[in-house]
Amino acid sequence: MLTDVELLDLYRQLRERDVLSVYLDAEERDPAEKTAWRRRLNNLVAEARGAADGAAGRRAAFDAAVARVMERLDQYTGFLPGRGWAAFATPDRLWYAGSLPAPMPDLVAWDTGMRVAPLVRGLKQNRAVIALLLDRQRARLFRYRGGELGEPEELVPDAPEPDIEGTRGAKRAATHTGMRGATGTDVRQSLADAAAERLARLAVERAVALAGDDGFLVLGGTPEMIAAAARRLPKTMAGRVAERPSLHLAVTPAELQPILEEAASTLSRKQQEELLRDVLEAARAGGLGAIGREHVEYALRDGGVDTLLISRRLRESQPEVVERIIRAALDAGVTRVEELGGEGADALDGEAGGVAARLRYRPRPAETVGAK
Known part of the structure; x- marks a missing residue:
């Protein structure tokens, strides 16, 4: 998927040129219709060829651009990847071809400059969606962007091992004062609490960095740690955070992706x-x-x-x-x-x-x- 900067650059390069723009819906899931897109494409190409200028040179340029797109599409023998697919070609070059994370209308156009309206609609799908799932022992971060879910990052607290023996010795030495000493259990709990706090801080810092200036963040895990993470979010994340307590750390990618898509859609709509x-x-x-x-x-x-x-x-x-x-x-x-x-x-x-x-x-x- 093109970034907004790449789209703008491509648009400017092709602004005065004859360009073949191809958009295809890639959301078929019926095995019996896995090549239906090719039949639709052939019909659209025939219509566009009929509407093209009848001058021999212009018709030949159209056919040359079509050949470049078809050559790229020959690699697909079944379903197209992604939810949509787009390509832009001139007679001498295929400028861009690839899957898109948003559904596209079926369209073939031969025009001065590339057809951009459908593609711009998919630009917001390039916005990163970060999932931060955490409990007291570890945190997992996933990055979803452009319809693809990346491999998770794992974070664990860097807590030192409790010095239980030294603590007990300190307790016995202090008993003559009449003051109550800390038990090994108390120390373990204190250290575990401090480690969990550090984990929440480090995980939030990493998640915010991954989200960038316009990405979304989805929090999951245990209620305690979701709340700890939410307290540490900077003001710049206002309006870009969703909490999904049903997300647990053992969630599979197949389970996680639709939840991230729903959360991103909700946040985007708001x-x-x-x-x-x-x-x-x-x-x-x-x-x-x-x-x-x-x-x-x-x-x-x-x-x-x-x-x-x-x-x-x-x-x-x-x-x-x-x-x-x-x-x-x-x-x-x-x-x-x-x-x-x-x-x-x-x-x-x-x-x-x-x-x-x-x-x-x-x-x-x-x-x-x-x-x-």
Whole structure:
């Protein structure tokens, strides 16, 4: 999966070139339909060839680009990997081809510049989701990103062995004072508590580093240690943490992955809905928010957009409109694009016609845009 920086670079390189863009849905699981994607692809290629310019040179360029994509697809004899698949080719080169962690619409387009709207939708799947599972004896960290769950990291407390004999000797020496001495059990418990505290601190530090600036963190394990980890989280993780006490340290990767996907989806939806509320309130108050296509496209031309919000319903019903808006965003260097579904999409459709933006600054007056 391309990162946002890689996508922007690829988009700019291909912006003025004839490009074949191919997207395929890869979510088939019925063995009887394991090559259904190939039949759909052949039909879409035939349609795109029929719609291509009839000039011999342009048709030959189309066929050359198709050949490059087909050559890559020949390695798959059954299901496609991932949940979606995409490729971008010119007659002389296959620029990108690979699986995607998000489902994609079936699409073949021969156009000036690459079709980007479906791919941008999958960018947020590159956000890391870290699972931190811990009890008093150990911690396990998993990193899920781009549809792949990595191997776990193991952490254990570095507690010293209790000096029980020395402690007992100290206790006997102190009995003449009338003060109660520490038992071996007391010392063991104290050391175990200190080790657990160190484990929680070290595990949280590592998990936060893995999550980065925009990743999610899912806490699991024993209730005591989940609470200990939660207390140590920095403020920068606010809104990016979910607790799942049902996750135990012996969880298998197959059990863990769907739980991480659900938690990430829930956290992402909450973030999007909070962002939309902020944008709508800012737009009503004349602040750093823009709503509606006209205002958002104007802000994009002026370079003032920080984050673009698109309704999933708008993308599905008017894909060409969304493609134009997202291309304008990439032209402006904006790769923060959020696609809202559910209640968020309802609010975005109802109040902003399916398009809104958080702004870095207020656009200049229309008559000054482009003026030197």
